[in-house]
Amino acid sequence: MSQEERAIRILDALGEAYPDAPQTYLRFENPFQLLIATILSAHTTDKSVNSVTPILFERFSTPKALADAPLDEIKEIIRPVGTFNRKAVYIKETARQIVEEFGGEVPDSIERLARLKGVSRKTANVVLSSALGIDEGIVVDTHVARVTRRLGLSESEKPADIERDLIEILPRKRWREYARLLGAHGRQVCTARKPRCDDCVIRHLCPSAGKV
DNA sequence: ATCCCGAGGG
DNA sequence: CCCTCTGGAT
Numbered sequence: 001m002s003q004e005e006r007a008i009r010i011l012d013a014l015g016e017a018y019p020d021a022p023q024t025y026l027r028f029e030n031p032f033q034l035l036i037a038t039i040l041s042a043h044t045t046d047k048s049v050n051s052v053t054p055i056l057f058e059r060f061s062t063p064k065a066l067a068d069a070p071l072d073e074i075k076e077i078i079r080p081v082g083t084f085n086r087k088a089v090y091i092k093e094t095a096r097q098i099v100e101e102f103g104g105e106v107p108d109s110i111e112r113l114a115r116l117k118g119v120s121r122k123t124a125n126v127v128l129s130s131a132l133g134i135d136e137g138i139v140v141d142t143h144v145a146r147v148t149r150r151l152g153l154s155e156s157e158k159p160a161d162i163e164r165d166l167i168e169i170l171p172r173k174r175w176r177e178y179a180r181l182l183g184a185h186g187r188q189v190c191t192a193r194k195p196r197c198d199d200c201v202i203r204h205l206c207p208s209a210g211k212v
Numbered sequence: 213a214t215c216c217c218g219a220g221g222g
Numbered sequence: 223c224c225c226t227c228t229g230g231a232t
Contacts (some may be wrong), residue, residue: 030214038217043219046217047231049217049230078227082227082228118220120218122218186217192215193215
């Protein structure tokens with residue numbers, strides 16, 4: 001069976017297992033909120049981000065409000081996500097850039113998004129894909145990367161290289177679905193520590209089953 | 213001890 | 223390429 005064929009079978013099986021899996025586990029009500037939440041999510045759990053963003057957005061609901069917010073107050077609110085000294089600067093600066101350089105609107109291209117403080121191309125892809133429904137790449141977070149490697153769909157280490165491998169295997173129409181379903185699987189079953197292979201619906205397609 | 217939807221800077 | 227940032231969960 002070719003890699004392409006195997007990848008499709010994996011997607012079909014996961015689609016049945018997780019019919020309601022969301023595109024992102026970050027909570028947001030508009031593109032600006034998702035952008036800020038995604039910056040905060042660097043090297044942290046979505047749970048910790050979701051614990052602070054409602055408070056943050058109630059206090060500072062617009063890009064202008066966040067751009068003008070006292071840094072110390074931002075730090076205090078986002079403290080639980082860790083590395084808050086930097087992230088407070090990043091989100092305040094990003095808010096300022098949106099106000100001053102983008103007319104108060106979240107940009108809708110990777111190039112302009114990635115110009116924002118704390119926003120890489122990957123983060124830009126998350127925002128485009130989840131908030132705006134635009135797919136210019138495959139979002140390879142640590143969950144997607146780990147599961148992809150265990151499934152033998154990529155031997156690469158770096159997320160950017162894994163993404164390149166996947167783009168060659170998957171038709172563009174399935175990119176969104178891939179990130180969504182492997183993210184769900186990585187979080188619920190194919191976890192970093194003690195993966196639950198007994199409960200895995202694609203173990204028959206996985207060369208790592210029972211070996212991790 | 214290790215991991216979590218990493219990014220900036222040296 | 224390497225280091226640093228940092229709290230919370232397991």
